[in-house]
Amino acid sequence: MAGTTLQMIIRSLFLAGLLLSSGLPFAYAQQEALPTSEVAPGIFVHAGATELMTKENEGAIANVGFVIGRDAVAVIDTGGSVREGERLLAAIRERTDKPIRYVINTHAHPDHVFGNAAFDGNGIRFVGHKNLPQALAVRGAFYIDAFRRIMGTDLIDKVRTVKPTLLVDGTLALDLGQRTLILRAWPTAHSDSDLTVLDEQTGTLFGGDLVFLAHIPVVDGSIRGWLKVIGELAALPAQRVVPGHGPVSNWPTALLDERHYLEKLAADIRALVAQGRPIRSAADTAAISERSRWKLFDDYNARNATAAFSEIEWE
Amino acid sequence: MLARYSRLLLLAGLMTVTPIGASSIQAATADSYDPWPGLVQDIFNNRPIDEGTGIVAIEMPYRAEDAAIVPVTLRITLSPADNRRVVAITLVIDQNPAPMAARFELGQDSSVSEISTRVRVNNYTDVHAVAELSDGKLYMTKTYVKASGGCSAPAAKNAEEAKARLGQIRFRQFAKPTDGPQNGTREAQIMIGHPNNSGLQMDQLTRLYIPAFFINELRIWQDDALVLAMQGGISISEDPNIRFAYVPHGAKRIRVEAKDTEGHLFQGEWPVENSGI
Numbered sequence: 353m354a355g356t357t358l359q360m361i362i363r364s365l366f367l368a369g370l371l372l373s374s375g376l377p378f379a380y381a382q383q384e385a386l387p388t389s390e391v392a393p394g395i396f397v398h399a400g401a402t403e404l405m406t407k408e409n410e411g412a413i414a415n416v417g418f419v420i421g422r423d424a425v426a427v428i429d430t431g432g433s434v435r436e437g438e439r440l441l442a443a444i445r446e447r448t449d450k451p452i453r454y455v456i457n458t459h460a461h462p463d464h465v466f467g468n469a470a471f472d473g474n475g476i477r478f479v480g481h482k483n484l485p486q487a488l489a490v491r492g493a494f495y496i497d498a499f500r501r502i503m504g505t506d507l508i509d510k511v512r513t514v515k516p517t518l519l520v521d522g523t524l525a526l527d528l529g530q531r532t533l534i535l536r537a538w539p540t541a542h543s544d545s546d547l548t549v550l551d552e553q554t555g556t557l558f559g560g561d562l563v564f565l566a567h568i569p570v571v572d573g574s575i576r577g578w579l580k581v582i583g584e585l586a587a588l589p590a591q592r593v594v595p596g597h598g599p600v601s602n603w604p605t606a607l608l609d610e611r612h613y614l615e616k617l618a619a620d621i622r623a624l625v626a627q628g629r630p631i632r633s634a635a636d637t638a639a640i641s642e643r644s645r646w647k648l649f650d651d652y653n654a655r656n657a658t659a660a661f662s663e664i665e666w667e
Numbered sequence: 668m669l670a671r672y673s674r675l676l677l678l679a680g681l682m683t684v685t686p687i688g689a690s691s692i693q694a695a696t697a698d699s700y701d702p703w704p705g706l707v708q709d710i711f712n713n714r715p716i717d718e719g720t721g722i723v724a725i726e727m728p729y730r731a732e733d734a735a736i737v738p739v740t741l742r743i744t745l746s747p748a749d750n751r752r753v754v755a756i757t758l759v760i761d762q763n764p765a766p767m768a769a770r771f772e773l774g775q776d777s778s779v780s781e782i783s784t785r786v787r788v789n790n791y792t793d794v795h796a797v798a799e800l801s802d803g804k805l806y807m808t809k810t811y812v813k814a815s816g817g818c819s820a821p822a823a824k825n826a827e828e829a830k831a832r833l834g835q836i837r838f839r840q841f842a843k844p845t846d847g848p849q850n851g852t853r854e855a856q857i858m859i860g861h862p863n864n865s866g867l868q869m870d871q872l873t874r875l876y877i878p879a880f881f882i883n884e885l886r887i888w889q890d891d892a893l894v895l896a897m898q899g900g901i902s903i904s905e906d907p908n909i910r911f912a913y914v915p916h917g918a919k920r921i922r923v924e925a926k927d928t929e930g931h932l933f934q935g936e937w938p939v940e941n942s943g944i
Contacts, residue, residue, distance in 0.1 A: 463818070490820075494789070498816075540825040544823075544825055570817065570818065572819070573824050628841040630783060651817065655733045655819060658732050659735075665858070
């Protein structure tokens with residue numbers, strides 16, 4: 353422990369020396385901007401890696417983005433570490449000087465909210481589903497501890513839970529100046545705090561983790577609720593979707609693979625429950641036929657099957 | 668005795684609550700610190716515990732896929748030639764905020780040979796099963812479980828639905844397993860709709876901890892003979908689910924009674940299917 357602290361002090365002194373010698377005016381290093389692409393006029397997205405959060409990828413596994421209006425900017429998800437959040441901030445500052453008015457969190461999972469602290473302050477309003485404060489309160493400390501083990505103290509010590517102050521129950525319109533974002537809070541599906549953001553002007557939908565492509569969908573709410581929500585989501589008037597994970601895609605065809613997986617998982621589990629098989633049997637067998645269609649299948653399918661079993665057995 | 672266990676089931680958790688800022692110390696020490704000797708003292712009063720291979724077995728997945736729902740099976744492997752019987756099995760999840768997950772008491776005449784339930788697993792941890800035999804001796808077996816990754820958390824997924832299910836009891840009987848360890852063995856399952864709140868979660872608005880609210884007592888009888896009793900703690904998953912193998916002795920009815928920490932009483936009674944076998 354003492355050794356670690358000493359190393360940290362030495363490293364800090366070393367970094368301070370570098371900063372002084374490079375003549376930066378501030379006592380912190382400017383982060384390198386996160387690469388983003390303009391998927392529609394004024395809408396920028398960083399494509400997350402289809403991986404688990406690690407020290408190496410700095411937690412940058414989810415798609416994060418921002419929308420620039422005439423007067424202001426809205427950020428949609430902040431990434432899996434404060435460093436990713438700072439790099440997103442740097443990317444915004446490369447594109448515009450307009451003030452950031454809103455940070456919208458599509459739900460409470462760490463790969464979407466761990467960058468929040470990079471934006472806290474300066475009157476920026478944090479926006480989320482009406483269940484988001486409770487979800488963050490219940491899970492926040494657990495996530496921080498769990499990811500400190502995985503990603504290390506350097507990346508995780510700065511992570512803080514930032515409480516949303518503007519909550520969405522039903523729908524909410526945010527005006528960025530000649531550009532309106534329609535936020536919609538959904539019933540429990542991927543999680544219990546799922547929120548989508550629709551840019552009416554370009555027909556671009558930020559689906560959060562209600563929409564997965566390539567990355568296996570992760571069930572942390574209700575598989576039955578999610579299948580129901582997919583039906584309603586498909587009716588949203590969008591041209592394209594920025595999913596929580598996977599490539600920006602056409603709407604609503606982007607939902608097909610995900611719906612297929614969730615329906616297969618639910619059907620397999622209904623059969624196991626009907627046969628009287630125990631919950632542990634679900635992990636090895638349910639939706640196994642989907643294995644070749646998804647990345648990270650072995651990391652999440654057993655978990656999805658376990659969670660879905662505990663829900664479907666109550667039908 | 669009951670009061671003593673209840674305290675262990677709950678207070679051990681509350682005492683380890685730390686503000687977020689201090690939790691790094693806890694995390695840094697969790698992996699190297701072995702809480703087992705202290706748990707032997709707290710839960711088993713420092714009684715000697717022998718190696719339990721050939722008496723009790725524990726099965727869990729090596730990785731806790733979903734931190735909120737980790738299946739665990741306790742199996743009695745005591746030889747029929749042994750003239751003792753297993754009186755109780757205690758399940759201990761060493762690194763959880765409340766390590767004593769449950770104590771199962773086995774009815775004298777029901778020959779319970781297997782108990783499965785689901786638990787929350789917060790961290791990389793040893794999980795111990797300690798069997799108490801009719802001669803008073805304790806025997807221990809253990810397994811190791813890796814914590815889950817990703818966005819899995821030992822928390823409610825759908826709080827509204829959990830509330831709506833509160834107090835529902837479902838009973839299910841399964842076909843006689845072909846590989847049952849004893850002739851005439853049957854399997855049955857009790858599900859109780861209950862959030863089984865841990866009490867370790869803070870209400871964002873009031874800044875107060877949401878009080879612990881969980882099933883602390885469950886009893887299952889065939890007619891008037893006890894099959895199984897459980898004293899449960901906050902490590903038992905939401906909607907407690909107990910599946911067990913037993914030998915019916917011709918009883919006509921299965922009866923279940925559960926109590927939670929707010930004093931609610933949940934009861935149910937069902938006819939035994941094919942009770943003649």
